[in-house]
Amino acid sequence: MKAVILAAGYGTRLLKDLQGADEQHLQDLTGTPKPLLPIAGFPLISYWIEALRGGQDPIDIFIITNELYQGKFKDWAKNYPFVTVISDGTSTNEERLGAVSCLQLIIEAFSIDDSLMVIGGFLAADFDCFL
Template sequence: MKAVILAAGYGTRLQRDVSSDRSGRFAHLVGVPKPLLPVGRSPLISRWVRALTRSGTVDGIYVVERLGAVACLQLALKHFGIQDGVIVIGGDTLFREDFSLGRVTQKVSELQERSGDSCLLLCYRCRDEETQKYGILEVDDNLRVLRMKEKPRPSETESRRACPCFYVFSKESLPLLDAFLEEKKDAPIEERDAPGNFVSWLIPRKPVFAHEISGRFDVGNLPSYLECDVYFSEKLQDDKSFMV
C-alpha cells in the first residue's frame, strides 16, 4: 500500500487570523503552508511521515503540492506509476491518540477478505451545529456507507458522523478517478476539486465502509491551531507511538 499526502492547502483563514494579530506572537507562522505548521516540536506533515514509517503500513509515501486535491491524487498515481491501494491523507489533518494506522490497515484487510475492492473512510461524532462544516456519512448497521452529504443542515440528516480527509482506496477503485474527472471536466472547480466529491461519487460504485475514531484536530484558524499545538506540546502521552 502507498500513502499520498495532499499538501497544497495554504490556509487562507489561518493566515488571515495571523495577519490580523497585533501581538507579534505568531509572526513565525506568516506564509507557512498548513502541512508545515509547527505542532509541538515537529511540522504537522512530519508527524504523518514518522507514523507511516514506524507503522510499516505503506512502502511508499508521496507528497503532492499542486492542482486540485483530486487532480493531485491522479497526478501522483500516474507520475509514480502507482498500482496499489492508497491511503490519502489531508496535509492539514491530525487525529487523537486513539487513532492507529495499524488498526486501520487491519480493518481494511478484514473488509477486503470479503470484498477485494472495499474502501475505508474515517468518521467521528460531531455536534449538531457542526454538520454544516463537514461531509457527513450515513451508514447501515454494518457501517457500510450509504451516502455522504456535504455540509447538510442538522435537520437534513440524522447522522452526526463527520468524515475527515483520510481515505483508504482499494487499487480496484483508483481507475475510477479518470472516469470521475472526465465526467466533471466541465463542472465548476468546487465540484471536482475537493476529495470528498470523489468519495461521494464513489460510494454507489464500490463498497465503502466507515471506521470510527474519537476526533480530529483542525488547524483551519488560529484558535484551532493553538488548541492543536498545546495538545502536542503538553498533553500527548507517547510521541513515539502516536498514530502508529
Template sequence: MKAMILAAGKGERMRPLTLHTPKPLLPVAGKPLIQWHMEGLRQAGVTDLVINHAWLGEQLEAHFADGAALDVTIKWSPEGEPLETGGGIFKALPLLGDQPFVLVNGDIWTPFEFAGLQLPAGKLAHLVLVDNPSFKTQGDFVLVQGDVRNPSGSAQALTYSGLAVLHPQLFEGQQGGAFALAPLLRQAADAGRVSGEYFAGPWVDVGTPERLADASRLAQGA
C-alpha cells in the same frame, strides 16, 4: 502499500501564519504538522510516501528532502496550478502505482494508527469517519455495517476525517486538471463500492490558528 499526503493547500484561514510558511510546516507540539503523519505512517510500516505541494512548496522539499532523516522515502509532486484534491491525486498516480494507497489530508492532526487500514475486496475506497466537529453541523457520509453511503433521510451522517485507502481505479475516466475528490467518492458510494470505519479518538481539522493550538494541546498528551 504507499501513501499520499495532501499538502498543496494555501492555508488562507491560517493567515498570517501561512503568509511565509506552508501550513504543513506549522508546529504542533514542537514538530511540523505533516511530520506527525510521516512518523505515524512509518510506525505502521508505510515508508514510501508521495507528497504534493503548491504554496511555498519549496520550503517543504528543503525541510524534508528525500525523507531519509525520518526513515521514509519521499517523492514530491509539485503543482504549478491549483488542482484541488482529486486533481492533485490524479497527477500523482504515476508515482503511486496501480495498487491501493493510503491517503492523508496534511491539514489534520490525529494519533490514528494506520496499521489496520486496508481496502476490502471489490471496493474503490475505504474511509475513516469521525464525529462531526462543533463547526460543522452536517456530516458527509453514513456508515452502515461497514459500508459508506451518501446521506439520506434521518440517518446520522459522520464527517470524513481525511484518512482513507483509495484504489487508483476510482479515477478511471478522469482527464486531469482541477477537480474535487468528493464527487468520485459519492458516485462510488452509490455503487456500493465504498467501505468505512468509525474513529472515536482525538482528531482536529487544523483550519484556524485556534485549532492549531487545540492540536498542540492534544499532541502534548498523546
C-alpha cells in the same frame, strides 16, 4: 502500500488570521504551509510520517504541494529520504487543481497501482491550537 499527503492548498484563511494576530509568534508563521506548522515543536507532517512508518521499513510517501510551497516541503523532506515532494504546477489559490486532480497527478506521474492511503494536508481552519 503507498501514501499521499495532499498539501497543495494555499491557506488563505489561515494567512489572514496570522497576519491579524496580536501575538508575534503567530505572525512569524505567515508563509508557512499548514502541514509544516509546528505542533509541540515539530511540524505536524512529521508526526504523520512517523505514524506511517510505524517503526517498520518506510513505505513510499508522496506529498503533493504547489509551486509556492514546494521548496519548503523539499527542505523539510531532506530528513526523510523515502518521501517524494511534487508540485501540482499551480502558483496561486485561483489556479489550484483540487484534491482529486492532485491525487490523479500523483498516480499517473509515479504509475501507482498499489494500495494507496490518502491524507488531507490539514483540516483545521482555527489556529488556536498553535498557542
